[in-house]
Amino acid sequence: MVDLSLVKKYLPHIGLDLQEAFATEGVLKDVAAHTEILQEGQHVTMIPMVLEGLIKVYTRNEERELLLYYIEPSESCVMSFLAGIKNQPSKIFAVTEEPTKLLLLPSRSVEQWIQQFPRLNNLFYDLYNTRYSELIDTLNQLIFQKLDSRIFDYLKEKSRVKSTRILGLRHREIALELGTSREVITRVLKKLEKEGKIRQADNGIELL
Amino acid sequence: MVDLSLVKKYLPHIGLDLQEAFATEGVLKDVAAHTEILQEGQHVTMIPMVLEGLIKVYTRNEERELLLYYIEPSESCVMSFLAGIKNQPSKIFAVTEEPTKLLLLPSRSVEQWIQQFPRLNNLFYDLYNTRYSELIDTLNQLIFQKLDSRIFDYLKEKSRVKSTRILGLRHREIALELGTSREVITRVLKKLEKEGKIRQADNGIELL
DNA sequence: CGCCCGTGGTGACTATGGTCACCAGTTTAA
DNA sequence: TTAAACTGGTGACCATAGTCACCACGGGCG
Numbered sequence: 001m002v003d004l005s006l007v008k009k010y011l012p013h014i015g016l017d018l019q020e021a022f023a024t025e026g027v028l029k030d031v032a033a034h035t036e037i038l039q040e041g042q043h044v045t046m047i048p049m050v051l052e053g054l055i056k057v058y059t060r061n062e063e064r065e066l067l068l069y070y071i072e073p074s075e076s077c078v079m080s081f082l083a084g085i086k087n088q089p090s091k092i093f094a095v096t097e098e099p100t101k102l103l104l105l106p107s108r109s110v111e112q113w114i115q116q117f118p119r120l121n122n123l124f125y126d127l128y129n130t131r132y133s134e135l136i137d138t139l140n141q142l143i144f145q146k147l148d149s150r151i152f153d154y155l156k157e158k159s160r161v162k163s164t165r166i167l168g169l170r171h172r173e174i175a176l177e178l179g180t181s182r183e184v185i186t187r188v189l190k191k192l193e194k195e196g197k198i199r200q201a202d203n204g205i206e207l208l
Numbered sequence: 209m210v211d212l213s214l215v216k217k218y219l220p221h222i223g224l225d226l227q228e229a230f231a232t233e234g235v236l237k238d239v240a241a242h243t244e245i246l247q248e249g250q251h252v253t254m255i256p257m258v259l260e261g262l263i264k265v266y267t268r269n270e271e272r273e274l275l276l277y278y279i280e281p282s283e284s285c286v287m288s289f290l291a292g293i294k295n296q297p298s299k300i301f302a303v304t305e306e307p308t309k310l311l312l313l314p315s316r317s318v319e320q321w322i323q324q325f326p327r328l329n330n331l332f333y334d335l336y337n338t339r340y341s342e343l344i345d346t347l348n349q350l351i352f353q354k355l356d357s358r359i360f361d362y363l364k365e366k367s368r369v370k371s372t373r374i375l376g377l378r379h380r381e382i383a384l385e386l387g388t389s390r391e392v393i394t395r396v397l398k399k400l401e402k403e404g405k406i407r408q409a410d411n412g413i414e415l416l
Numbered sequence: 417c418g419c420c421c422g423t424g425g426t427g428a429c430t431a432t433g434g435t436c437a438c439c440a441g442t443t444t445a446a
Numbered sequence: 447t448t449a450a451a452c453t454g455g456t457g458a459c460c461a462t463a464g465t466c467a468c469c470a471c472g473g474g475c476g
Contacts, residue, residue: 391463423471425469429465443452445451
């Protein structure tokens with residue numbers, strides 16, 4: 001049970017009927033930064049919607065990771081949705097990257113609302129569309145682009161979701177999220193700096 | 209307008225109400241092998257369902273391609289679906305790989321049926337789920353696996369959708385679908401042959 | 417018949433990026 | 447305050463795969 005005005009504040013675009021449904025059945029949860037919220041193969045009974053903050057979604061293979069996309073405020077996690085509805089294990093990992101406020105919705109209820117509120121159905125299809133496109137973009141980058149441009153695009157996207165041109169990132173972190181190694185990142189960032197695309201200072205990496 | 213018994217034959221699992229709707233509004237179309245049915249950025253008004261045959265879906269960048277997945281009988285093309293519903297340009301290409309029998313459904317009607325028949329909605333979510341997983345698998349392979357295993361997995365998948373252990377493929381074709389070059393394929397197939405995983409003969413490549 | 421073309425095969429070279437080893441500066445914690 | 451841990455920087459080396467050049471074989475066709 002959540003305060004209706006809160007749902008209205010964070011999700012103004014979904015319509016009153018859905019807002020009321022979410023308020024009645026949803027549960028609020030504040031999650032600290034860097035907390036795992038979805039592990040591979042996990043059983044999912046609540047589908048999260050992000051109200052505030054940022055969630056990072058990635059895949060993993062042994063010690064290597066690969067960033068897939070971010071879940072931003074007013075978005076939900078389609079993989080949780082699938083895992084919830086179909087009762088299938090998730091193939092991906094999700095971690096809060098900032099302190100995050102979640103609205104947890106019982107997957108049973110969501111299943112019902114989907115039938116009941118065409119608008120919600122549409123929201124999910126939209127979200128799928130977005131994720132699908134992002135995955136294809138990532139795929140294209142992986143096979144068609146060199147590391148330089150992959151890293152630069154990564155920095156631009158990071159800058160967008162964080163709303164800042166100065167990114168306080170460790171070379172190690174970047175390496176992990178792109179599935180490569182630290183030395184390589186150091187080298188490529190040096191190169192991007194020489195090309196005048198970024199500047200590295202003590203406070204972080206600045207996009208130019 | 210399509211014969212109801214035909215729809216029942218090819219799509220026995222979707223229920224009578226949907227079968228009737230499909231028969232009333234759908235159009236049958238036979239497409240020869242190797243015909244483009246979806247080009248990047250195209251406007252889509254009819255959503256195809258595959259009744260017989262096979263459709264290959266891939267992405268392209270300059271002269272390079274990359275196979276994404278196959279659409280098999282009784283499946284639809286989610287990207288067409290999105291392009292149709294959202295009126296957005298497609299990011300991908302689709303080509304018949306075998307002579308293919310399609311049932312074309314007006315995207316307007318599908319939009320309506322989705323609200324009306326929960327079962328259809330479910331079918332599309334299932335399909336999304338499948339494609340989504342396939343894309344993530346492809347991504348994992350691209351970043352975490354060596355070419356050897358990518359090619360071997362490609363051959364296994366090809367063998368599955370074609371229901372044969374002997375694949376009449378040119379090295380050139382494989383190279384194109386995996387976004388690499390012919391010489392590399394020749395080399396790797398030699399290696400796989402030495403490892404006893406495949407056999408290359410005049411009639412094609414045999415999986416062992 | 418001889419030519420062309422598509423196919424596979426191969427060696428040599430290159431580029432990209434991953435790995436290893438090590439260093440120096442800075443921050444953190446005992 | 448001193449040691450440990452973490453950070454970026456770098457040179458050397460290696461592995462993978464992409465590129466280039468060329469060759470041989472086997473149709474198919476003029």
